[in-house]
Amino acid sequence: MMLILQVFIMTLVGTVLSCVLACLPGLHVYNLMGLIVMFIYWLAARGIELSPESYLPFMVGMVVGWSILNTIPSILLGAPDESAIFTVLPGQKYLMFGRGYEGTMITGVGSLAGVFLLVFIIGPLAPKYLPVIKKILSPYMAFIIWVIITYILMSEWPKGGNTGPAGWAKFRDAWKSLGAGLFTFFLSGIMGFILMYRSPVSTEVAFQNIMPAFVGLFAVPWCLLNIISGADVPKQYISKSMEIDGAVVLRSTAAGGLGGGFAAFFPVITGGIGGLLAGHATAQRDERVFIMSQGVSKVMYYTGAFLFFFVPGLGLTRGGGAWIIKGLYTPRSFYEYYMMLGAVAIAGAVSFLMMSPLTRWVIKLMERYNYRYVSIGALAIIVVLVFLVVGGVGLFIMIVGAGIGLIPVLFASRRLNCLGILLLPIACNMSGFGHIIAGWLGLL
Amino acid sequence: MTNKTLPGHDKQPDDITCASCGRFVGALTRCPHCGARVHKRMSVRACRYAAILLGTVGLFLLYLMSINKDIPIIKVSEITPMMNFAYVRIIGEVVSDPRIYRSGDRVESMRFEVSDGTGDIMVQAYRDIAQGLLAAGKIPRMGDNVEVIGSLNVSEERMTLRLQSEVQLSINHVELPVTSIGALTPSTDGAVLIEGLITSVKEPRPNSRAPWAITVQDAGGEIEVSFWESTYADILERAQLEAGMPVRIRGSVSSYKGTVRLRLASALDIEFPKSIKGGDEIEFTAPAEMETIMIDEISADRKGDVVETEGQVVEVVPPSREKMPWNVVLEDGDARVTLVYWDKVASFLQDRPPQKGDRLQVRGEISTYKDEVQLKVERADHMRVLNRSASAVAKPMAKGRKTRLADITDAMKGSICTVTGVLGDSRTISGGIVYRLSDDSSQMDVVLWDRQMPPGLRDTLAPGLPVEITGKVGDFKGVLQLVPRQEKDIRILDDGGDS
Incomplete structure (x- = not known):
């Protein structure tokens, strides 16, 4: 009984903490988890061993809380993580029409649907079917990743070139954003090779060696852009209804579940790609379905990937959270799995209940404080966090990443191209020639 | 142009809204809604170039x-x-001895353990890198000093x-002193080098997963050395793996049911020197070339001698009951001698037993039984058919009964059949590959075991290829299958006929 109470309390603490922290733009849950794991090692080095029943539910609470509540800054503060970029377009529209609260709550409902999908459908079926699916698909993982890369690069459409006289000027105008996207993918891919093969980050904190690059590629450019563009957010209205029905929820859950689930299961595919898949499945139909499917996709990716780590017999490590926890704990049985599944359910419920009050609170803060200052504050927190975890080298990597991450933002191409940092080197490695390219680059 | 602005946009800076349609455009220079150009402040435009500069130069x-x-x-x-x-x-x-994991003829991984004095760590190389290490002969041996570079997985x-x-592994091979076999105990740690004479060679049965086992003797004692089929296949001088041959082996000591054994990890760890010194400075030399004599020179006086002879098979007598030997009568001119071998040897002959009319070269020990001189054959490869008898070649059964797939029945299990058909899809199984063979009458699985077929064979076989296959009829879970035993059992045919 005491054990159940302990799990419940730790889940609650993790969830509440991450819900509050999720409201800060640009702050990623994996950065916080990295800090917490470092703290656990620090305690262990001093003879204080925490039980898995303490930190595992806490971590689940953090992942679930963040994956649901991160929608608030994504929509209201326009500083999403890379998985939320697609929410920004319709989400920002809602914001600019004073319907930010409604947009946030619609995404929240999607997140809750994602939790239901995980706890009631995927959770019970995963131990039986996922190992089989993994075995079937394992030989084709490299092909699947190359297909995804092709899909990302080829599904981007030209943002210009549709007006004016024909000729080179029009061609250049059309290819400006596409070229910027390809250039971003190439640069971030090279950066990925450098960091994976010969990271300048100290070996002492190597488990976080990709973190500063991610912060630079995704979080910093948005903060900078908010500071530069200095948009004033119109007054936000608290609506009583979200104008959604069962059909919208079902369609969103199907699209987001597939997109997020795909991202959670396959290596290197992140929530951003899951969102892209879900978005392409729904964008033309209904804006509400689009926004809600992003909520489902995000929960499916972040929470699903973390949960799959604990599926007995699966042996799947996907997503930053699972990689961070891997050094700390190895799951062994259904005991942890059911504990984690229970924690997901509790954290999901608590997070959704906190969604409305925290959204209102952030809206009040926005009315009181300038949007620019909030972004400056968020940027300062990110910089301090990177410095604390990785040190000065981390700041340098973050700045380089920010340079690359700004290119798609300023040239109107997809920020998803920044995922070349993972996709390119890992696809090359899985195809068996990553080390040859690393050799050409002089990294070996 | 319209001056319409969205609710709350009245305080927005001009350069983040479209002057044409009035909608929010952020940092874009062209409105995504109406396509109109949006003039930017210098700071935004400068940011674009600064970003490219920062991204490329910074990288x-x-x-x-x-x-x-x-x-x-x-x-x-x-x-x-x-x-x-x-x-x-x-x-x-x-x-630790390096372990190489293969799937068919493909190397999946190689791993070995390294100790730096403060602890042990497993070093792993996968697929192409493991393959590259093997191709470059960079296989570390227990006791070698190494420098490895790689990424940690904790x-x-x-x-x-x-x-x-593969360039991240540097090996400094360490030469070990020769250890007397008598000095080896279960607690002997690390790699050892022994020298001695092979006293017996135990070949695994076909299709079994058992290892090869040879017994090596020196002045201090004897020890069994085991190794896997894949290692055997890599031994270049495997023809010398015979009783009486001097050998130098580097391996690691293990114990099984209280008996000390030596494990050979790599084909590079076994050598066949011309002469060696045993553990206690007792000189061994490689035995002289095997004496080849005529059949009429075989007599009871030479009992115990191992000799080689040849002649024509005139009679083959299978064992009349269990534990009785096979008897093969060999004739050369007027002289005759009976070869005897037991089921253990016969099981390795399977589809190539001596047949009447064959010209046979054979090696065996001269012995007597009920005052009759006979030649006792201990290994299947000590009998070599020099010329298959014309009658044997003419008969389809010599090679295997030529048949259609539909005519192969349960009653034919264990017999040899030859079938002409077209290869279909393949699937990899543990230790081999299975092709679906079809002719105009039916279909059947053909199992090619890796230990019996050369690695390159897979490259020459493909779905749609017409072939003639000779193999033993077997079954797996009640389904009949054909199992060829060697590469020459598979003949690739031209579209209309033979290759």
Whole structure:
């Protein structure tokens, strides 16, 4: 009984903490988890061993809380993580029409649907079917990743070139954003090779060696852009209804579940790609379905990937959270799995209940404080966090990443191209020639 | 042009809204809604170029920084979970035999353990890198000093170092002193080098997963040395793997049911020197060339001698009951001798037993039974058919009964059949590959075991290829299948006829 109470309390603490922290733009849950794991090692080095029943539910609470509540800054503060970029377009529209609260709550409902999908459908079926699916698909993982890369690069459409006289000027105008996207993918891919093969980050904190690059590629450019563009957010209205029905929820859950689930299961595919898949499945139909499917996709990716780590017999490590926890704990049985599944359910419920009050609170803060200052504050927190975890080298990597991450933002191409940092080197490695390219680059 | 603005946009700076349609455009220079150009403040435009400059120049500097950074040498005991993914260098001694995992003829991985004095770590190389190491002969042996560079993978339960390229492994082979076999005990640690004479060679049965086992003797005692079929296949001088041959073996000691054994990890660890010195300075030399004599020279006076002879098979008598030997009468001119061998040898002959009319070269020990001189054959490869008898070749059964797939029945299990058909899809199984063979009457699985077929054979076989296959009819889970035993049992046919 005491054990159940302990799990419940730790889940609650993790969830509440991450819900509050999720409201800060640009702050990623994996950065916080990295800090917490470092703290656990620090305690262990001093003879204080925490039980898995303490930190595992806490971590689940953090992942679930963040994956649901991160929608608030994504929509209201326009500083999403890379998985939320697609929410920004319709989400920002809602914001600019004073319907930010409604947009946030619609995404929240999607997140809750994602939790239901995980706890009631995927959770019970995963131990039986996922190992089989993994075995079937394992030989084709490299092909699947190359297909995804092709899909990302080829599904981007030209943002210009549709007006004016024909000729080179029009061609250049059309290819400006596409070229910027390809250039971003190439640069971030090279950066990925450098960091994976010969990271300048100290070996002492190597488990976080990709973190500063991610912060630079995704979080910093948005903060900078908010500071530069200095948009004033119109007054936000608290609506009583979200104008959604069962059909919208079902369609969103199907699209987001597939997109997020795909991202959670396959290596290197992140929530951003899951969102892209879900978005392409729904964008033309209904804006509400689009926004809600992003909520489902995000929960499916972040929470699903973390949960799959604990599926007995699966042996799947996907997503930053699972990689961070891997050094700390190895799951062994259904005991942890059911504990984690229970924690997901509790954290999901608590997070959704906190969604409305925290959204209102952030809206009040926005009315009181300038949007620019909030972004400056968020940027300062990110910089301090990177410095604390990785040190000065981390700041340098973050700045380089920010340079690359700004290119798609300023040239109107997809920020998803920044995922070349993972996709390119890992696809090359899985195809068996990553080390040859690393050799050409002089990294070996 | 319209001056319409959205609610709350009245205070927005001009350059983040479209002057044409009035909608929010952020940092874009062209409105995504109406396509009109949006004039930007200098700061936004400057940011574009600054971003490209920062991205490219910064990346180049990061690259220079990375390639000029020394790869740190770390001690195994200092590795912590926070070092996961760290790119490090470890210098130490190989403390386990390398294990090579294959799937068919493809190398999946190679792993070995390295100790730097403070702890042990498993070093792993996968697929192309493992294949590259094998191709370059960079196979560390227990006791060798190595320097490995790779990325750490640390979990709660174990830590490994993953090689990212074959150039990241440097080996300094350490020559070991010869140890007397008598000095080996279950507690003997690490790699040892022994020299001695092979006294027996135990070949695994076809399709079995048992290892090869040879017994090596020196002045101090004898020891069984075991190794896998894949290692056997890599031994270049495997023809010399015979009783009486001097051998030098490097391996690791293990014990099984209280008996000390030696494990051979790689084909490179076995040598066949011309002469060796035993553990107690007793000189062994390679036996002289096997004496070849005529059949009429075989007599009871030479009982115990191992000789080689040849003649024509005139009679083959299978055992009349269990535990009785096969008798093959060999004739040369007027002289005759009976060869005897037991089921153990016969099981290796399977589809190539001596047949009447064959010209046979045979090696065996002269013995007597009920005052009759006979030649006792201990191994299947000590009998070599020099010329298959014309009658045997003419008969389809000599090679295997030519038949259609539909005519193969349960009653034919164990017999040899020859079938002409077209290969279909293949599937890899543990230790081999299965092709679906079809002719105009039916279909059947053909099983090619890796230990019996050369690695390159797979490259020459493909779905749609017409072939003639000779093999033993077997069954697996009640389904009949054909199992060829060697490469020449598979003949690739031209579209209309033979190759």
